[in-house]
Amino acid sequence: MSYIIYAIPFFFLLIALELMAEYFRKTDYYRTNDAINSLTAGVLSRMFGILKALVPFTIYVMLYDNYALFTLGDSIWLGLIAFVLYDFCYYWNHRFGHEMSILWAAHVVHHSSEEYNLTTALRQTSGSFLSWIFYLPLAFLGVDPLLLLTVGSLNLIYQFWVHTRHIGRLGWLEWIFVTPSNHRAHHAQNQIYIDRNYGGVFIIWDRLFGSFQDELDQEPPIYGIRKALHSWNPIYANTHVYQQLIKDSWRTKAWSDKFKVWFGKTGWRPADMERDYPLGRVDLTRFKKFDIVISTRRKVYALIQHGLTTFVGLEFLLNITHLALMQQLLIIAWVIFASVSVGEVLAMKVAGWWLEVAKYLALVSVLVTHPIPFWLMLSVSSFTVVSVAMWPSLKKEYTNIVEQKEDMAIVG
Incomplete structure (x- = not known):
């Protein structure tokens, strides 16, 4: 079963505690408009999640019922194994979500906030249609569909607390688990932090597969994305990269590029698109957060x-x-x-x-x-x-x- 809906009250309780820390420490990690935009994206994600999960889950159940190589059972130890296996699959889902254009188009909304606080954790995508593919190996390994939902929801719940700037380094835990420090590096758009620290619960995958980057004191993270949103519209936040990919795929002359636009490395554009339709990028040396003063x-x-x-x-x-x-x-x-x-x-x-x-x-x-x-x-x-x-x-x-x-x- 999924525990996410039961965790929502605790999410808001932790946000309230972080706001108290914000007040007493005199920090400025929250802005009302940005926080509401993140929370709204989270609500939309839950709404769309109901619709888009039906077909993938049906496929998973079919593969599990007909092609599972093992039967893991329901002991606590097998549950822990499933939890670790799920995070391994999550690592590759997350990594490709940054490194392939069509997957980045779905994941980008989570990184679009120029703040980093607990509301950022709830800024989830509504348009992910391919990520479920990365978890199909678990069906062949005999992970029961209901167990998949359980470990998946626990994985996502764990990731909530690491979206904070109020917790520093955590010693030896930094070597094994995803922590606020190494996840802050993941959300940064500084060049040294781009495409790093993909783990959901365990950072060991990043250390094993060469994608780890420590948070550096001399390089404070700058949050957000290189092609800044400049909008509080949650639908635009979920679709703006898709819109750009559609335009590039339609306009470019070479047929091979029309395909590569979608499945090539994130950020790649055909030469004629770079020449005829250049995109503005954030200049980090003169970075200024998008904001609109409101009463x-x-x-x-x-x-x-x-x-x-x-x-x-x-x-x-x-x-x-x-x-x-x-x-x-x-x-x-x-x-x-x-x-x-x-x-x-x-x-x-x-x-x-x-x-x-x-x-x-x-x-x-x-x-x-x-x-x-x-x-x-x-x-x-x-x-x-x-x-x-x-x-x-x-x-x-x-x-x-x-x-x-x-x-x-x-x-x-």
Whole structure:
């Protein structure tokens, strides 16, 4: 079974503790807009994960039932063996996820934050369609499908705590396990840290296969990706590399390059694409984090909206077996819409105002037309009332933005 949904409350508890450490240590590892973007990506990942896991898991079960070479059983020792084997497969999945373009297109969202804190751990991809292939050898080795889900979820849960800057080096543990220090190096875009430290739980794979890099005191990590997002839109974060690959594959002249664009080494582009459509890259010597200054009121509003989206997402995951397929699809569609909407609110775009209005119209229509438990109606209604009460002040901010743009156009 998967333990991830049960771990979510503990994730948020640890985030709260890290925020306390942030306050008392006077650090600046958190920004509201970046953190919300990471958390929203995590919610979307859980939503899409329901849909995209069905076919791969079915294939795994078929291979296990018909071609397993061994039967591992269910003892604690065999469970530990399966846990280690899963992390070995994860290492190669993660490594190819950095070193092959089509796999990087899915994984890039996890690295797109220019901050490094516990919310970064939740910034997971919604568009990974090939990673399951790396775990198929476990079916032949006799790892039961339910055991696969268990060790996979435990592997992912372990990785949560290493996304922090508040824990230093951990002595001898650095030689065996993935720690905050060596994972900070993995998330850095400094040249010395690129494509290093792929392990999920055990760092020994990196030491064995030549991909280990220690975190250096003289080279502080700079977080983010070389082709910076400059956006708070979670859908764009999940698709921007796919968009670039599609453009390059369509535009390039050589047929071999149309294929190589997808399956070549990450970062490689055909010569005619580099010449005709050059891409901007981050200059690390003049690196400046992407940020948009927003009011405290807007930050509070965005946090409330993320709370609503997370609430709906959790209720969906807990009750998915009781929902018809069309209901599932409609809820997922609403969560996607709500996630894009809050991103536009954070980006100070006027479109965010209209998206919010549409989002709540859809929500209210469901409350009016569908019988739902009283506590659920009360909870959603509370979010709605508080949010709508904040609209006049937010509308005024949008009006000021429009007027400023008009003034600039007149001056120009």
